[in-house]
Amino acid sequence: MDAPLSAFSPRAATVQHRFFSPGRVWALATNTLTELIRLKIFYFLLLFALLLIGSSAFLVQLSFQDQFQMLKDVSLGAMSIFTSLLAILATSGLLPKDIEDRTLYTILAKPVSRLEYLMGKLSGVVLLLFVSMLLMGVMFAAVLFWRVHVVTGELVTGGGPQELIDQQLRDLHATAYNPNVWAGGLVIYAKACLLASLTMFISTFASSSIFTVIVTVVIYFIGHLQATARDYWQVSNGAAMGHLTKAFLAFVSLVFPDLQLFNLVDEIVVGTPIAAWLLYKTLGLGLMYFLIYLLAAFFVFSNKEL
Amino acid sequence: MSTPAIAIRNLTKVFPIPFRRDRVVAVRDLSLEVAPGQVYGLLGPNGSGKSTTMKIVLGLISPSAGRTEIFGRDSQIVDSHEEVGFLPENPYFYKYLTGMETLRFYGKLCGLRGAQLADKAGELLKLVGLEHARDRRLGGYSKGMLQRIGLAQALIQDPRLLVLDEPTAGVDPRGSAEIRDLIVGCKDRGITVLLCSHLLGQVQEICDRIGILDRGILVREGKLEELISIEDQTEMIFRDAPPALLAEIQQLVAKSYPQVNLLETRKPQTTLERYFLEVTTAAKAKG
Amino acid sequence: MKIDEGIAQATPSLGSRRRQYSSYAIAALMVLVFGAARLPFEAGLTRQHRAASFGNVQLNLGLRAKIGQLGFLAALSGFRTLVADLLWIQAHTAWEKVEYGRMNLMLNTVTTLAPHNVNFWDLSAWHMAYNASVAAFNDSKQPKLVRRLQAQHQYFMVGKDFLERGIANNPGAYVLHQSLGAIYRDKLEDHWNAFLEYDKAAAFARAPTYEKRFAAYELAKVPGRERQAWERLKRLYDMGPQERLPTLEKSLKAMEEALSLPEEQRVYKTPVQNPLDIIGKKLQIP
Ligand SMILES: Nc1ncnc2c1ncn2[C@@H]1O[C@H](COP(=O)(O)OP(=O)(O)OP(=O)(O)O)[C@@H](O)[C@H]1O
Ligand SMILES: [Mg+2]
Numbered sequence: 001m002d003a004p005l006s007a008f009s010p011r012a013a014t015v016q017h018r019f020f021s022p023g024r025v026w027a028l029a030t031n032t033l034t035e036l037i038r039l040k041i042f043y044f045l046l047l048f049a050l051l052l053i054g055s056s057a058f059l060v061q062l063s064f065q066d067q068f069q070m071l072k073d074v075s076l077g078a079m080s081i082f083t084s085l086l087a088i089l090a091t092s093g094l095l096p097k098d099i100e101d102r103t104l105y106t107i108l109a110k111p112v113s114r115l116e117y118l119m120g121k122l123s124g125v126v127l128l129l130f131v132s133m134l135l136m137g138v139m140f141a142a143v144l145f146w147r148v149h150v151v152t153g154e155l156v157t158g159g160g161p162q163e164l165i166d167q168q169l170r171d172l173h174a175t176a177y178n179p180n181v182w183a184g185g186l187v188i189y190a191k192a193c194l195l196a197s198l199t200m201f202i203s204t205f206a207s208s209s210i211f212t213v214i215v216t217v218v219i220y221f222i223g224h225l226q227a228t229a230r231d232y233w234q235v236s237n238g239a240a241m242g243h244l245t246k247a248f249l250a251f252v253s254l255v256f257p258d259l260q261l262f263n264l265v266d267e268i269v270v271g272t273p274i275a276a277w278l279l280y281k282t283l284g285l286g287l288m289y290f291l292i293y294l295l296a297a298f299f300v301f302s303n304k305e306l
Numbered sequence: 307m308s309t310p311a312i313a314i315r316n317l318t319k320v321f322p323i324p325f326r327r328d329r330v331v332a333v334r335d336l337s338l339e340v341a342p343g344q345v346y347g348l349l350g351p352n353g354s355g356k357s358t359t360m361k362i363v364l365g366l367i368s369p370s371a372g373r374t375e376i377f378g379r380d381s382q383i384v385d386s387h388e389e390v391g392f393l394p395e396n397p398y399f400y401k402y403l404t405g406m407e408t409l410r411f412y413g414k415l416c417g418l419r420g421a422q423l424a425d426k427a428g429e430l431l432k433l434v435g436l437e438h439a440r441d442r443r444l445g446g447y448s449k450g451m452l453q454r455i456g457l458a459q460a461l462i463q464d465p466r467l468l469v470l471d472e473p474t475a476g477v478d479p480r481g482s483a484e485i486r487d488l489i490v491g492c493k494d495r496g497i498t499v500l501l502c503s504h505l506l507g508q509v510q511e512i513c514d515r516i517g518i519l520d521r522g523i524l525v526r527e528g529k530l531e532e533l534i535s536i537e538d539q540t541e542m543i544f545r546d547a548p549p550a551l552l553a554e555i556q557q558l559v560a561k562s563y564p565q566v567n568l569l570e571t572r573k574p575q576t577t578l579e580r581y582f583l584e585v586t587t588a589a590k591a592k593g
Numbered sequence: 594m595k596i597d598e599g600i601a602q603a604t605p606s607l608g609s610r611r612r613q614y615s616s617y618a619i620a621a622l623m624v625l626v627f628g629a630a631r632l633p634f635e636a637g638l639t640r641q642h643r644a645a646s647f648g649n650v651q652l653n654l655g656l657r658a659k660i661g662q663l664g665f666l667a668a669l670s671g672f673r674t675l676v677a678d679l680l681w682i683q684a685h686t687a688w689e690k691v692e693y694g695r696m697n698l699m700l701n702t703v704t705t706l707a708p709h710n711v712n713f714w715d716l717s718a719w720h721m722a723y724n725a726s727v728a729a730f731n732d733s734k735q736p737k738l739v740r741r742l743q744a745q746h747q748y749f750m751v752g753k754d755f756l757e758r759g760i761a762n763n764p765g766a767y768v769l770h771q772s773l774g775a776i777y778r779d780k781l782e783d784h785w786n787a788f789l790e791y792d793k794a795a796a797f798a799r800a801p802t803y804e805k806r807f808a809a810y811e812l813a814k815v816p817g818r819e820r821q822a823w824e825r826l827k828r829l830y831d832m833g834p835q836e837r838l839p840t841l842e843k844s845l846k847a848m849e850e851a852l853s854l855p856e857e858q859r860v861y862k863t864p865v866q867n868p869l870d871i872i873g874k875k876l877q878i879p
Contacts, residue, residue, distance in 0.1 A: 017385040018417075027414035031400070038402040065712045070678045077675040101398045106459060109364050109392035109469075110415040113384045163835075167801045205617060221666065227639050234636065254628030258635045266674040267647045270710045278645060281638055285631070292627045296620040303616035306366055368612070 017111055024112055028120020033127045036090055041128070044082060048136055051078050052143050064151045064168075068175045071147065072269045075140040076184055080265060082136070083129055083192035084220070090128060091199035092212040094121045095301075104306060114302045118200065122294060125196045133189050137182075148176045175271070183279050184268040190286035191262035195220065197293035198257070204300040223259035226252060257289055309378040311467050311498035312340040312363060316372035319358050319522075332358040334522040335372070340500055340515075342377075342466075345493050347509040347530075348502040350519035356502040357395055359519070360471050363500070364392050376467060388416075391460030395471040397452055401445035405436050405455055408444060409462055416463035430458040435484065449476035457485065468492060468499045474508065486512055507577075510534070543574060646709060659702045668706060677707035693725035697751060704755070711766040714759025722752025722776050749780045770794035771804060774811070784814040805829060806841060813844045823848035830860060 055074045059067045098104040107117060155168050199216045206212040233249035261282055268274060319333040333355040340346040348356050361367045363374045365381045379386040399408050409427035418426060431440050434454040439447065447455065453476055460468060473489070474482040486508050489499055493512070503509050509516065510530065517527040526533065544551075552571065559566055660668060660676060668676045680703045687696040700717035707713055726748035735741050756773040763769065774790030777783045791808035794800050806829060813822035826845040829836045846861045 017388050021417065023417065023419075024415050027411060031403075031411050034407075035400060035402055063712075063716075066681075066716075069710065069712060070681075073674045073678050077672050081672070102394055102396070103399055105361070105364075105366055105394045106392065106397060106399065106412070106456070107415065108366055109387060109390065109394075110412060110463075111384055111387040111417070112415050163801070163803070201620075205620075227635070230632065230636060231639075253632060254625050258631075258639070261635060261638055261642065263673075264642070264647050266707070267709050269674060270707065272646055272709050274647075275645065278638075278641060281641075285634070285638065288627075288631070292623065296623045299616050299620045299623065303368075303612045305368075305613060 020113070020116065024116050025120045025123060028107075028112070028117060029123035029127055032094065032121050032124020033131075036124065036128050041086070041090065042132070042135075044086070045132065045135055045139075048078055048082060049139055052139055056143055056147055064155075064172055065175055067147065067151070068144075068172075069270065071144065072181060075136075075143075076181070076188065076265045076269060079133065079136050079140075079185065080188045080191070083133060083188060084195055086132060087125060087129055087192040087196040088199050088213060088216045088220075091122070091125050091196045092203055092209045092216065094125070095200070095203045096206075096209045096212075099306060108306075115298050118204075118294065118297055118301055122197060122200050125200075126193050129189060129192045129196065133185060133192075137185055144176060148172065178268075178271055180268045180271070180274055183274050184265040186279070187262055187264050187282060187286075190283050191259065194257065194259075194262070194286050194289045194293075197290045197297070201293040201297040201300070204297045204304060219256060220259065222252065223257045224263070225260075226256045226258045227260045229253050229256075230258070261285060308342055310339040310375075311342045311344070311377060312338075312346075312500060313375040313378075314338050314359070314363065314372070315374070317359065317362060317369050317374060318371040319355070319362060319367070320370045331522050333362070333519075336519075336522075336524050337372075338517055338524065338527060340498060342498050343493070343496050344514045345489065345499040345501065345512055347513035347516040348500065348519065349504075349506070349509065349516055350502075353521075354519040355522040356519055357471055360392075360469050360500065360502065361394075364390060364469060388463070389466040391463070391465035391468045393453075393456045393460045393468075393470045393473055395475065397456035397459075399444050399452065399455065399459070402443060404441050404443050405431060405447075406440045408455055409458055412459045413462045418463065426462060427458075430461055433461075433488070434458045435481070450478055450481050453477050454481065454485075457488070466497060468497055468501075470499065470501045472503055473501065474503060474505055482508065539569070656702065656705060659698070660706070674707045674710065677703045677710070677713070680706070681713065688720060688724070691728060693721075693728055693748070697721060697725070700755070704758070708762040711759065711763050711768060714755055714763070714766075715768055715772050718752040718755035718759070718772055718776070720752075721748050721755060722780055725751070726780065749776065752776055753781070765797070767794040767797035767800040767804070771800075771807070774807065778811060784811045785818075787811040788815065788818075802836075806836070806838070810840060810844055813848055819848050819851045823852055823854075827860070 052071075052075060056067075056071055059070050062070065098107070104117075108114065151172060152169065155165055155172070158165075195216065198219065199212060202215050202219075203209065203212040206215065229249045229252040233246065233253050264274060264279075264282065315337050317333055317336040318331070321330045321332055323329060336355075336359065348359065350356050358367070362369050363376065363381055365374075365383070365386065368382060374381045376386040376390060400411075403411060406427055409430060410423055413423040413427060428440075431437050434457055436451060436454055436458070439451060444452065444455065453473065457470070457473060460470070468489075470489075473485050477485060482505070489501070489512055492499055501509070501513065513530050515527075515529055516533065518525050556568060556571075559568055656665065656668070660680065664676045664680075667673075680699055684696050684699040684703060687693075687699060700713075700720065704710075704713050704717060726745045729744035729748055730741050732741055732744065735744070753773065753776055756769050756776065759769045760766065760773070770790045771794040774787045774794065777787035777790060788808050788811035791804055791811055795804035795808050805825075809822060809825040809829060812818050812825060815822070823845070826841060826848060829841060830845055842861075849859045849861060
């Protein structure tokens with residue numbers, strides 16, 4: 001400690017505080033991303049790669065329509081489940097860990113508001129989800145191109161009337177390179193971000209991260225049934241239904257998110273076209289959920305005893 | 307009169323005990339002020355409410371009653387944190403970051419950027435003696451090293467006020483002495499320090515003022531010298547005094563001043579701390 | 594002593610606790626209000642999704658029984674087509690074991706789970722009408738021919754049924770019309786309906802040109818439709834040499850003869866006969 005003390009001297013004037021600073025949020029977000037990356041969370045991508053390669057090797061025996069169909073089903077299904085799991089598991093641990101390790105004290109003792117803290121942590125997860133979607137998308141595209149290349153070769157060398165070959169190649173490209181698949185990826189991402197925000201909200205009042213995970217997973221499953229409950233509740237308004245049943249259906253409809261709306265992938269994969277406005281509406285709804293859960297999380301967190 | 311660096315007014319903090327209707331009163335009706343530039347020591351046995359008081363001063367937990375201010379700003383509002391550096395007790399940072407990254411992270415939270423931040427972080431690492439460990443992850447730091455990085459982190463934005471909760475816990479005597487020097491350095495620069503520690507020797511050396519908490523109640527408060535000097539006693543220390551001289555003094559006292567009591571005569575000892583520092587410095591010089 | 598007096602004072606209340614609970618209440622209220630606000634929007638969006646044929650599958654208890662708890666859970670949570678894929682592969686195994694009854698059930702489940710997968714409908718129909726029917730006809734355990742023929746016919750109808758449901762679910766899929774036409778043609782020998790299906794297939798812009806030829810061939814096999822058939826065939830013939838395939842030429846010739854067209858309208862003129870040939874032929878007869 002022989003260094004000159006000039007290294008620190010108090011600021012002369014009162015420092016102006018900015019109510020909200022994107023810079024602080026960004027610092028927290030990148031820090032969270034660093035944490036998650038250094039936890040070696042990306043190893044799950046290896047699993048994804050194995051699944052892709054394994055399934056494409058297995059699918060070779062099927063007709064090429066089946067092959068690409070299933071390749072897309074498997075890839076997008078895996079993307080969906082991996083990002084959802086990642087969103088829930090990565091988010092659920094953030095807050096409890098910071099509270100338990102008391103790192104939260106050191107952060108909130110700096111000029112960081114609780115809203116900035118929550119936004120930073122959540123943005124870190126959103127970044128992580130983005131990077132994983134991107135990597136999975138690249139892997140998927142690579143396998144897709146490779147398979148198309150192989151199948152094209154087989155079709156061309158397979159012989160047969162030129163007309164038929166042309167037709168088959170056209171079919172092949174239509175099945176394989178359906179641009180709607182990327183819209184499907186976007187919806188998967190939106191759903192994962194929604195889940196991250198929901199998990200963050202739950203973890204602000206949960207007593208442990210296990211509790212958070214369990215509750216979120218339950219909400220995940222019920223969320224896919226919410227539309228059914230809502231239909232039932234709204235359609236059979238006058239019908240003979242016990243008050244209790246009705247109250248229960250109303251509760252499910254109002255409290256749980258409608259996750260079925262984010263399940264466009266099944267149909268997108270088989271080539272059902274999706275209108276742009278329908279996509280925007282769905283994504284917009286996802287954003288609303290994200291913001292509302294963040295706001296609710298902020299309300300609980302801002303009055304929480306640390 | 308200038309605004310106090312810290313003002314605590316009628317502060318009370320009650321914690322509920324989970325699953326019971328009972329509650330713990332951690333701090334009861336506490337009022338005190340720390341003037342700018344002062345080093346204030348908050349003392350008290352375990353569980354007396356020192357850490358709780360500090361957390362409330364920093365707005366980390368909210369008071370049950372009363373209020374606290376930092377340079378006149380309500381400490382429950384984030385603004386007030388611009389000028390405070392805080393070292394919590396048993397600090398524990400992100401294990402996956404290196405020392406350098408940790409300082410840069412906290413610097414960014416304080417609005418520092420770029421080269422300015424890098425320079426600052428480098429200087430502070432040198433200051434707390436962690437230059438050799440700047441690129442090691444905190445997961446591999448020892449307790450004392452964590453304490454040091456915590457101190458550096460608290461200083462990153464040149465705060466006007468430092469709040470240190472047991473800054474020397476777990477730090478070796480050398481580090482402890484260095485931290486003491488550092489605090490003295492801060493004081494010389496005009497930084498206000500609120501400190502709590504169980505090392506009373508050190509507190510005595512550096513604090514201007516102390517407050518003693520017991521079970522949440524401030525039982526004594528005041529200037530250090532006023533509280534501890536013993537007005538009716540005097541010490542004299544000689545070097546190379548022959549036994550004859552000492553005998554003569556004793557005789558003189560007994561003969562001429564019967565009302566004076568000679569309480570004790572002894573050889574002063576070097577403190578263990580000073581001895582330890584001498585030995586380890588020597589070892590360091592040799593190594 | 595002073596301390597004990599302090600402790601003896603009334604315990605202060607927990608202000609922060611109350612704040613915390615009220616923040617829970619606010620958050621719960623937010624979730625509810627948002628729930629009420631999004632309700633009409635989500636109901637509308639669900640309707641629009643269904644109109645665009647997204648997720649219009651009834652995940653009812655019947656399906657639950659067929660795909661098991663795990664499959665049902667997976668199907669619920671957004672992996673419907675993945676479950677369908679897995680069942681499809683299982684159905685393939687059933688095929689390899691020549692268990693057509695079981696296969697039929699599984700294919701029904703697969704197509705229920707993934708009703709917009711044209712391929713599943715098409716191949717299911719093919720398996721039933723072409724493979725299962727043959728197996729039923731060759732069933733060594735059933736000695737009575739009538740029974741075997743009955744079973745075979747049933748499988749034809751199962752195949753036809755798959756395609757009809759597939760068409761209802763996927764109005765844009767010309768392939769299903771083509772396959773249905775093939776079943777009418779090859780299995781049920783109903784050339785009029787075969788013609789109708791090929792004609793529907795040909796009407797799609799994306800359909801390959803051979804659909805038109807297939808339609809015309811079938812029409813040519815329907816008694817009393819020779820004129821229409823000839824017109825269609827002729828139109829195709831006139832489109833150029835790429836359409837003049839052997840079957841087309843044969844069919845066209847047959848129509849010309851059936852209609853006894855005057856020589857100048859014919860594509861295939863009656864060859865000027867070489868007298869020597871006639872002699873040759875006559876010589877061979879005895
Ligand atoms: N989060 C909490 N929930 C319940 N009780 C708490 C909480 N934090 C502190 N307490 C109680 O408040 C009292 C004061 O604790 P505090 O940590 O302030 O003591 P301290 O003076 O810092 O002690 P030490 O010297 O051991 O650090 C203790 O009785 C403690 O049990
Ligand atoms: Mg303490």
